[in-house]
Amino acid sequence: MAKLYVVGIGPGDLDHMTFEASEAIEYAETVVGYKTYLELIEPLLLGKEVVSSGMMKEVERCRQALELAAAGKTVALVSGGDAGVYGMAGLVLELANEMAEPPEIVIVPGVSAVQAAAAVLGAPLMHDFAVISLSDLLTPWDQIERRLVAAAAADFVVALYNPRSKGRVTQLEEARAILLAVRPSTTPVGIVRNACRAGEERIVTTLAGLLDHPVDMFSLVIVGNSATFVDDAGRMVTPRGYATRGEEKEHRPLTAHALPLTCGGNALMVVGTASDVGKSVITAGLCRILKQRGLTVAPFKSQNMALNSAVTPEGGEIGRAQATQAAACGIPPHVDMNPILLKPSSDTGSQVIVQGTAVGTMSVREYNAYKPRAFAKVRESYERLAAAHEFVVIEGAGSIAEINLKAHDIANLRVAEMVGCPAILVADIDRGGVFAQIVGTLALLEPAERERIKGIVINKFRGDPSLLKPGIDFVEQRTGVPVLGVVPMFGGFRLPEEDSVALSRKNTGLSLRPQDETLTIGVVKLSRISNYTDFDPLENEADVQLVYVDGEEQLRNLDLLILPGSKATTTDLFFLMERGLFEAIRAFRGPIVGICGGYQMLGKRVADPHTVESGIREAEGLGLLDVVTVMLERKTTHQATAELFPAGFQVAPRCRGVVNGYEIHMGETILGPGARPFARIVSRSGQPVEVLDGAVSCDGRIFGTYLHGIFDNHCFRTAFLNRLRRSKGLAERTIDECPQDPFELLAAHLEEHLDIARLLAICGLTAAPAPGAG
Template sequence: MSKLYVVGIGPGDLDHMTFQANEALDAAQVVVGYKTYLELIQPLIAGKEIVSSGMMREVERCREALDIAASGKVVALVSSGDAGIYGMAGLALELAAEMAAPPEVVVVPGVSAVQAAASVLGAPLMHDFAVISLSDLLTPWDLIERRLVAAAAADFVVALYNPRSKGRVTQIEEARSILLAARPSETPVGIVRNALREGEERHVTTLGRMLETPIDMFSLVIVGNSATFVDREGRMVTPRGYAAGAREPKRGARQERKAHPPAPQAPAPGSGKALMVVGTASDVGKSVLTAGICRLLKNRGVRVAPFKSQNMALNSAVTPEGGEIGRAQAVQAAACGIPPHTDMNPILLKPSSDTGSQVVVQGTVVGTMAVQEYHAYKPVAFAKVRESYGRLAAAHDFVVIEGAGSIAEINLKAHDIANLRVAEMAGAPAILVADIDRGGVFAQIVGTLELLEPAERERIVGVVINKFRGDASLLGPGIDFVQRRTGVPVLGVVPYFTGFRIPEEDSVALEKRVERRPAGSADDRLNIGVVKLSRISNYTDFDPLEGEPDVHLTYVEGEEQLRGLDLLILPGSKATTTDLLFLVERGLFDAIRAFPGPIVGICGGYQMLGKRVSDPHAVESSVREAEGLGLLDVVTVMLERKTTHQAGAELLPAGFQVAPRCRPELGGYEIHMGETILGPGVRPFARLTERSGRGVEVLDGAVSSDGRVFGTYLHGLFDNAGFRISFLNRLRRSKGLEERPAAEQGLDPFDRLAAHLERHLDLERLFALCGIPR
C-alpha cells in the first residue's frame, strides 16, 4: 500500500531530529517540502527524489505529496517540528478523504520548535500555554485574533510563530496590540531565532519593546504571563503556585493602556514573601523602619533583602560590582548582613536641574531626561523594577520594600512605579507610617486611607505612628478613633530614636536639620563649614564629622559664614560647572579663594579647587567650561562615561602630610564623570589599589605643596576612623585643643534600632499579617 509520512523535523538541526523522523526519511523514495526546510536536512535526503516549493504553497504541496504517494511511492512530506506539523497533517487527512484511493497517512511528530525556544530562554512554559500560528493559511485572521484575545485574558504564556514578512505585514504588531490590551507593557518576552541550530539568536525584552528586535519566520516569540520574571542569569521564569485570575479584556483597552498600563497580577497579600513600608508623606521615617525590620528578620534567621523600586536622591552608594544605588538601600543591606546590589534599587533618579534628572537603571546611567521624557520611559523602567524584584525575591526568603513619599498623591498615581503598584506586583501587604513630629498625625492617617482606592486600601494591614516624644498613653483616644474609622489596626507608637540615622536622600533634608552645637564657645571646638552647593550630592560624606563630640558642622550659604571656620569643605556636585557659576553668583567664589584655613574638596568639590573644569559633551549641564578656584594645580575634563566603583586605597607621602600618623589603608567609593590631570604644583593624595574587587594602581587626588588644600575622588573618606581622627587631631593641635583617640565601638546600631522597635511595635501581630513565623 502507498504511504505518506508527514514528518516533523524539529527545530531544524540534525542533532534534534527524532529517531522515528530519521527512519521515515530513510524509507522515503520522494521527499516533498518547503525548500528552506529541505536545505536544513540536506545530508539526510541526499540521492532521493526532491519536490520543493516556496512559501505560502502548503495546499499545493500537500496535494502533490498525496498524488505521488497514491501512485505507489513512499513519500515524506516535511514540516516544522512545532504545532505546524499538526496543521499539515490535518490538511493531508482532509485532502486524502476526497481521493478515490488515498495513501496511508502516518504522522511522525518532531521535537517542538516552541519547546526548543523555551529551553533556550530557560523554560518559561511550566504552566498552561497557548501556541498560536500567525500565518495558518486555512485559518482566517479574525479567528486567530479571537484566539489571541482568549489566551491573553486567560493569563497563558503565549508562544507566537510563523509571522510572515510579506502579505499581512502587521501580524506581529497586531498580536502585540492584542496582548498589550490584557497585560502590562513590561511583561517579559523572549525572542529566539534558529533555536538549537547554527545561527541561534536569543533576545529577552518586554512586550512594550519587542518590536525593536527583528522578527521573521525563523523566530519564535514567547510572551510571559503575570507571574513570569527574568532572573539574575537572564532566564525567563514562571514560578509554580502563583495566584492569578483570568482578566477579561475591556472595550477600548488598547487606548487605556497608553495612559496607564495595567498592573501585573501577583500573589495575594500575606504571601509570606514580602512586606512594604509606605508613608503618609516624605521623611516620615520609612527608611529607618525598613532597616529596623530588616535587622529584626535577620536576627530571626530569615534571609532578608531590602528593595526600593525608585529613588530620587543625590546621595548614592556604589555596589561591589560597581553599580550605583541610593544610599538608604546600601545601609538597609548592611542591616540585612548582605552586600548591596543594584537589584535593591533598580531605578535611581539624580536631579540635575529643576526639570530633569540623570536616570540610573540597574546601576548604570541610561541618560538625562526631563519629566515628560521620563514619564514616557516609565513602562521600560517598571519592567526593570519587576525584573530586579524577581531576582531578589528568588534569592531570599523575604523582601522588605520601601515606598516613596506619600501613597496618596492623586496627581502622581497614574505614573506610580514606587508605591502600591509595587506592592501589588510583589503580592505584599503594606504598613503605613505617619510622622507625629510634624503634627496632625490622625489627619495624616485617616486622610491618606480615605484617598486610596478600595483595592489599594485592602493592602494596608497596619499603621505605625513614628517619631513620638512624650507619654504614648495620651494618644489612646486618637488611636481608638483611627481604628474604628478605618478598620486598620495601629501596630505601635515608636518614640523618636536618636541612636540611628539613615543617610538622607536629597538636599531638601538639609533644610530640616537641627544644628547640634557642642558645649562651650567656638574656641573650644572645631568649626567646620560645608559649602551648600545648588547641586550638592553625597553630603552624607560628612555625617561622621558631625558625630565627633567637639565638632560643630554648618552648611555655608554666604560669605559671612566663612568667618571663624577651622576647616572649609567643598562637597560633591551633580553639575560641577553650574555650581562654579553658582559660587560666583553667591559671592563665595572669591571668598573661598581668600579663605586662610585648610580646604578640602571631595569629588566635584575637588574638581572645583582646580584651575579649570571642561564639559565638552555637556554631560552634566549646558555650561561647557568654567574657571576653577585655582587652589590646586589641576584641570578636569568631564567624560561621557561615569566612573562608579567601591575602592581601596593607600595614602601616599602627601596624604600623610594631611593626616600625620595615620594608617595608610583607606576604603571608600567613586562616583564621578570626570578625569583630573595633575600639574607640577601638586602631589597625589593616595593610590587606588582596588576597584570593584579588582587590583589596580591608579593615582587619586591632589595635595598642595604646603598641605593646606587637598582634594580626592574618594567618597566615604571620613568613614575611615583612623584617617578622620588623624586629620581632625592635626586641626586640634593647630588650634591648641586636646587630641582625641578613636571612639570606642558600642552596640551595633542596627541591633539598637531593632531592640527599639521590639519594645514599641506589636511584632507578633505584624509578622502574623506577613505570614512570618514568630
C-alpha cells in the same frame, strides 16, 4: 472620471489576493507602489505603467497616485493588508481634501496579514486583539507607546508590525519591555516571516526569548495574552473561556494599575504619608530585626529619587539608603535592591540609572514614556532578589496618596500589588497633623489599595506617648487599621539621609554651644549638591557642629570648610560666583576639603567638552589646587580601597594608611607640579589596580579626593579631626575606639516601641523573640 484604487494585496502571495484586488489592478493603466510590494505581484504588471519608490516614501507615493488619477488615468495604489492598506487610504483621503478636483477614490481591502500569520501559528486570535504598527511614520512614538500600554493592560493578544531602529534601542525592545511590565516572561510569542508565500518561516518563542530571533520588515509578531498556551504540536492557542489541556486555566483580569502576582516570596512593604517620614530608617531597622531572627533578608526599592547614591561591589550605582539597608541585612549592596535610580541634574530633568548603569538624562515627560520599560526591570530585579533571600523588605517612595501620580506609579502600591505583599504605613508626627496624615492618606486610596495596609507606625515622636491614646483610638476605629506603635526620635546615632527634603532641615546656622569647645565645620550648600551623607560621620561626632553655608558671612570662624559633591560642577562654580562665595572661599585661610565635584572645583579649570553635566563647556576653578579636570562621557563607579601617600598622612597624621570608599564621577583630574597625590587606589570593584587619587596642597592645608565615604573610615576621620583638635587646643580622641553598631541600636529602639509580634504576624512569620530577649 478616472479612479484611484487603493489596493491591499494581502500577505503577498498572488493566490491570497482577493478577486476584487486582482480586478482593480487589471483595470488600472498605472500601478504605483513600494518597490518590494510590486515585486510580489510582478505577473500582474505586464503592459502597465509602473511608478515604484522605496521605503519611507508613503506621502510621495500617495501624491503621485492622486496627481496621475486627477490627470485622467485609472490608477492602482498598491499596499499591504491591515494597517498598510488602511493607513495608505487614510493618507490618500487627507491629501485629496487639499485638491480642488480630487479623483474618485475606491478602497479595496486585502486579506489581513495578521490573519495569515495567525493561520500559520495556530489560533491565537480567539480573544480580542490589537494590531499595532510600530513603524507608522505619521504617528509619534509616545502615541504608539500609549496604545501598547493600553493593549497590554487590557490583556489583548497584540500583533506587532515590523519595528525600526530608534536610536540606542529598537522599537521591538521597547514594545517587549512594555508588555513584560504586565505579562510573565513565559508568555508565548509567534514570529511569522513571509506568511502564506514562498520562504515562509514560523518561530514560536516567549517574551523572554523574543529578541533572540531575527525580526525584519517581512515579519509579524503576535504576542499572546494570559490564556494563550503552546500545544503539543507547537501551535499558539488562545481558548475562549473553556478548559485547556484538561484543567481550568485561571484568568485574572488586568487593569492599567494592576499586575499579575507572579513574583512570590515573603515580603513587607514600608510606605509613607509623605516624603522624609522615616521610611528608609524603619526599613533598615526591620531588616536588622529579621536578620536577628535568623532570616536571610534583602532590602528593595523599585525607584529612588536621591541626591545620595552608593556603589555596589560590581560597580553599579544605587541609592545610598538601599546600600545602608543592605548593611543592616549583613549583605553586600546589589543593583537589584534599587533597579531604578533618578539623580536630579536640573529643575526639570534627572539622570536615569537602570540596574546600576546610567542610560541617559530625561525630562519628566520623557521618563513617563520610559516607565513601562523601567517597570519591566523592576519586576526582573525583584524576582532575582526574592529567589535569593527568604524575606524582602520593600521601601516605598514619597506619599502613597499622590493621586495625580498614580497613573505612572512604579514605586509604591503597584509594587506591593506585583509582589502580593502587605504594607505598613509610616507617618511623621514631628511635622504636625499626624492623624490627618493617616486618615487622609487612607481615604484617598482605592479599596484594593487600602486592603493592603495592615498596620500604622507613628514616627519621630517627642514626649509622652500616652498622650496620643485618644487619637490612636480614633484612627483605629475610623480606618480599621491597627497602630503598631509610636517610635520616638532616635538619639545618639544617625543613619544616612536620602534626598533634598532631608537637606532642607540641615543646620544653616551655628548652635548655642561655645565655639571654643567645638570644631565648627561648614559644608557649602551647592545648588546641585550630591552625596552630602559623606558628612554624616562628622555630624555624629560629639565635639563637632556641622553647618551648611550658602553665604560668605557664614565662612567666618569656621575650623574647616568642605566643598561637597555636585551633579553639575561647572554650573555650581557659577553658582559660587553668583552667591559671592567664589572669592570668599579663595580668601578663606583655614583648612579646605573637596570631595568629588568639590575636589574638581578646587582646581584651576573644569572642562566639560561633551556637556555631560550641563550646557557649560568650561569654567574657571577656585585655583586652590594645582589640578585641572576634564569631564568624560563615561561615568566611573567603583567601590575602592586606597593607600595614603605621604601627603595623605600629612592630612591625617597617625592614620593606619588604608581607607575604603566609593567613586562616582564623570571627570578625570590631572595634577600639576604644585600638587601632591593624596592616595593610591589599589582596588576597584574587587580588582587590583594602581590609580592615583586626589591632591594635597604643598602646605597640607587643602586636599581633595574622589573617594566618597572617606569620613566613614573611623581611623582616618579621627586622625583628621585630631589634627584640627590639636590646632584648637581640644582634647583628642582615641583612634582605636570603635563606635557601636548603629543597626543594633536601631533594632533595639524599634523592638522597644513597636508591637513586633503583631508586625511579624502581618508578614506571616512566627513571632520568635529577639536574640537575648528574656
